[in-house]
Amino acid sequence: MKATKAKIIIVISVIISFVSIVIVVLDTFIPSIIKAPLDLPINDSTITLEDSIPHDSKALFIDIEEFFIPSGYLGDAENNGIKMFKNNTFDCLGKNPCFKFVYSPKTYSWGGLYWQYGENNWGERKGIDLSNKGISKVTFWAKGEKGGETILFKAGGIIGRLYNDSFESSIEISLTVEWKQYSIDLKGKDLSNVIGGFCWVISGGKNYGITTFYIDRIRYEK
Numbered sequence: 001m002k003a004t005k006a007k008i009i010i011v012i013s014v015i016i017s018f019v020s021i022v023i024v025v026l027d028t029f030i031p032s033i034i035k036a037p038l039d040l041p042i043n044d045s046t047i048t049l050e051d052s053i054p055h056d057s058k059a060l061f062i063d064i065e066e067f068f069i070p071s072g073y074l075g076d077a078e079n080n081g082i083k084m085f086k087n088n089t090f091d092c093l094g095k096n097p098c099f100k101f102v103y104s105p106k107t108y109s110w111g112g113l114y115w116q117y118g119e120n121n122w123g124e125r126k127g128i129d130l131s132n133k134g135i136s137k138v139t140f141w142a143k144g145e146k147g148g149e150t151i152l153f154k155a156g157g158i159i160g161r162l163y164n165d166s167f168e169s170s171i172e173i174s175l176t177v178e179w180k181q182y183s184i185d186l187k188g189k190d191l192s193n194v195i196g197g198f199c200w201v202i203s204g205g206k207n208y209g210i211t212t213f214y215i216d217r218i219r220y221e222k
Contacts, residue, residue, distance in 0.1 A: 072114030105204030123160010144175035
């Protein structure tokens with residue numbers, strides 16, 4: 001009988017010890033698990049794309065596709081006059097895909113495409129603030145299929161019902177069959193509201209027939 005009581009006492013002691021250990025473990029880890037979500041932003045709307053733009057001097061450029069979408073078709077695009085091959089891998093600058101565009105003159109005899117801050121944003125929504133980032137130019141690489149393709153490249157210039165681009169700058173280029181880097185000067189420009197990050201415009205009057213050209217590595221640079 002005494003042996004049985006002793007065994008019971010031992011079992012109870014073991015159980016008490018086990019429970020004590022469990023309590024210590026739970027007391028250590030559970031609060032951190034419970035509190036962790038409280039450290040995350042409650043309202044996602046407080047996080048903007050601008051928050052992810054590097055502010056330090058080591059960030060030398062901002063890739064256009066990080067914040068802008070090639071969605072703003074112009075002119076003959078409404079009559080299927082523009083074909084965009086976003087993931088073209090033929091005759092690109094490097095190993096990564098590049099943009100290939102094929103323009104066919106239609107009713108308006110001109111066409112173009114904007115990279116916009118927000119898909120199809122023609123000024124219904126605000127643009128992105130790129131001021132105070134030390135940006136001085138937009139750079140890009142381009143080439144023509146035959147050479148001699150005359151194209152206007154620009155940044156900014158969208159005038160909308162509610163919001164406008166805070167700047168506009170452009171350059172007209174006659175492309176070659178070789179890849180070359182070009183730049184659009186932004187020195188002294190007000191970049192506080194950028195809707196149209198990049199654009200190309202082509203005129204049927206300056207180019208004969210179907211025009212094919214390539215663009216790659218569009219960047220806002222310091």
